[in-house]
Amino acid sequence: MRPGRIIAKAVLAFAGFLAVFPLLWTALNSLKNSVDIITRVPRLVFTPTLANISYILGRDSVITGLYNSVIACGSAVLIGVVLGLPAAYAVARYPNRWAGDIQFFVLSLRFLPPVAVAIPLMVIWLQLGLYDTLPALIVTYSLLTISVIMWLAIPAFQAVPKEVEEAAFVDGYGAYAVFWRIALPVAARSLIGAIAFSFVLVWNEFLIALMLSSSNAKTLPIVASELSQQGMNVPWGILNASVVLLSLPPLLFLGVLSGFLNSVFRQKKT
Template structure:
């Protein structure tokens, strides 16, 4: 083996460790007592305790935030998919000026700085008496979910071969049947990963949730960030436990995202 290859492999291993080690370390820290955690020389061996997890899981604020997060995120994502996936199909299949502009418009929503959305949204929801409600966050999050679902589903539908749809039409399938029975099933893996991605985006969302909620509709990231302000000392063990729990849903969706990315790139190269 050449020296350069060896060095490159070393670099890759280092990069891989840079991902694995901090996460494993956080997982370990979540099961340490403060006496084991707050030491000058990091401890690798210790007696694990369930106290931190117990504390986080049994707090009423966490339970409420979990319910909020689940309801808000899944509603916004479901609505985003319901509106976004059919729209993406039209943009992918009917190429003209209107659909091109629509595609760019969906993308350009991402150009908006979140704080520029949060401030007026706050005034609007205050005015409507819906401030700090789940509904207000669901509607606000639809800006994110609809546009990202459109944006990521367009390439998925573009990769459905035109010939298959032509064949469906020859078999006297109507345009709606073609969409539901042909295009959607063929593109389903990438569409699912697009929807999963939009779920992760809103699950992780912080700034809008922080500015648009004060107590009732708080989501999990806000609660997690508030745990650093409990009392005088930062409760690092509890924080680590909260970090682990908050990170679980995105990590569960990892496989789906990975598979979606693989199919996105592989099919494209196969077609070219």
């Protein structure tokens, strides 16, 4: 093996270690008592405890926040997929004089700071009587997921060879069949990344959820932030357990999404 390749693999392994190590350390701290966490010398050998995780899962506010996050984020991502992917394909394959303006507008939605979006929407939902409700969060998050999915899906569809789609048209496929059976399977890997990124984006959203909810529609990031407000002593074990709880749903979502799309596209090919 060439020395350059060995160095490249070593650098990649080191970068992967730097990315995974904080997650592993957080998971370990969630199994420690507070005494084992606040020591000056980190303890790798300790007696594990499930008290932190039990405390998190035993709180009604955490379960409610988890439910609100799953419903709001899952619904927003579903709406983003249903509306964003066809729109991105239309812009990529049927360009017109407004295509560039559409792409810039979609991208410009991410330029605005969250507070610039949250305050007008808060006023709108208050006037409509939908403040602090899941429908308000779903619609707000859908604005984010549609823009992100379109922004990332347009280059993915543009990378699909036109010759493949033209051959499908010659074989008698309609526009919908070409989109579903040709464009989606070819661009599947990039689209999975776009969908997963949009889910993580809204799952971790804090400021918008904080300004659009007060009690009934609190999401998990808001509930997790409230766990640190328990007096002078910071409950590090509980905070680490809440981080683990926050991190698991996006990982599970990505795994389920990848497996589902791969199985669907395999059936389409066969």
